Amino acid sequence: MADSYPARQVRPRRRGRKVLVTLVVLLLVLGGLLAVADRVAVAVAERTIADQVRQEVANQQVESAAPEVEVGGFPFLDQVVAGRYDRISIRLRDVQGSVQGNAVRLPQLDVDARDVRASLDTLRTGQGDVVARTVDGTGTISYDSLAALLDRPGLKLGERDGQLAVTAPVDILGQRLTVNGVVEVVVSEQGEVSLKVNDLDAEGLPAVPLARSLLNQYAQGISIAVPLPELPFGLTVREVRPLPGGLAVTADARDVPINQTAG
Structure with a gap:
């Protein structure tokens, strides 16, 4: 009897351990399924929003490659239930708008929408509004597009020491000169x-008042308002900085519908 007593004590421990292991495995499986479901829901939402953004961009007569959408925040399903999303990032490539017959190109426009409100029914049906409390956009205008707007043959723009530099051939008093400036x-x-051209000069410029006057006239001719195309999502330009790859544009907007309302 004494020998059999310890054996009866071991079995419940093993059985309890098996139950605990089984419970842990079930919880892991359930957690994995929920995580998979969460990611699947994200993918569906991203495709839906991308379709709606495509319609909105086309409605504003702006061309671009297919929008790339990323919905931030985890878990996503909690955001779906609440109808509010922490962040939606939208990337538009090869953005192009037409101004005065010239194409203005932005190789890439990144849009970061925060505090986005969208009901479950909107995501499910595509009907209704997806509204962002704040939208920030960053993009780069190619220098070739900007130079085309100035309509001066041979004119080139580029970044030099953090400033926007201009170079162009100009005929002054019968001489072909190359002008440079900021x-x-x-x-x-x-x-x-x-x-606004503040500093323009040309090597070999004749030392006569008329030559300087003609150079100043050329500078005034390229000191113009830049007729940029309407940016998507109601973005308003706040800052422009010359970079080696183009003119970097920073824009923002508030309380913006980022989709085309259907129906």
Whole structure:
């Protein structure tokens, strides 16, 4: 009897251990299934929002490659239930709008929408509004597109020591000269961008007042307001900075519908 007593004590421990292991495995499986379901729901939402953004961009007569959408925040399903999303990032490549017959190109426009409100029914049916409390956009305007707007043969723009530099061939008093200078980029409170030439010179410029006057006239001719195309999502330009790859544009907006309302 004494020998059999310890054996009866071991079995419940083993059985209890098996139950605990089984419970842990079930919880892991359930957690995995929930995580998979969460990611599947994210993918569906991203496709739905991408389709709606595509419609919105087309409605504003702006061309681009297919939008790339990423919904941030985890778990996603909790955000679905609440109808509010921490962040939706949208990337538009090869953005192009037409101004005065010239194509203005942004190789890439990144849009970061925060505190986004969208009902479950909107995501399910595509009907209704997806509204972001704040939207920030960053993109780069190619220098070739900007130079085309100035409509000066041979004119080239680029970044030099953090400034926007201009180079162009100019005929002055029968001489073909190359002018160089610095262009100031000014952004108004309304988001309008203008170029102002503050410093323009040409090597070999004749030392006569008429030559300098003609050079100043050329500088005034390229000091213009830049007629940028309407940016998607109601974005207003706030800052423009010359970079080696182009003119970097920072824009923002508030309480913005980021989809095309159907119906």
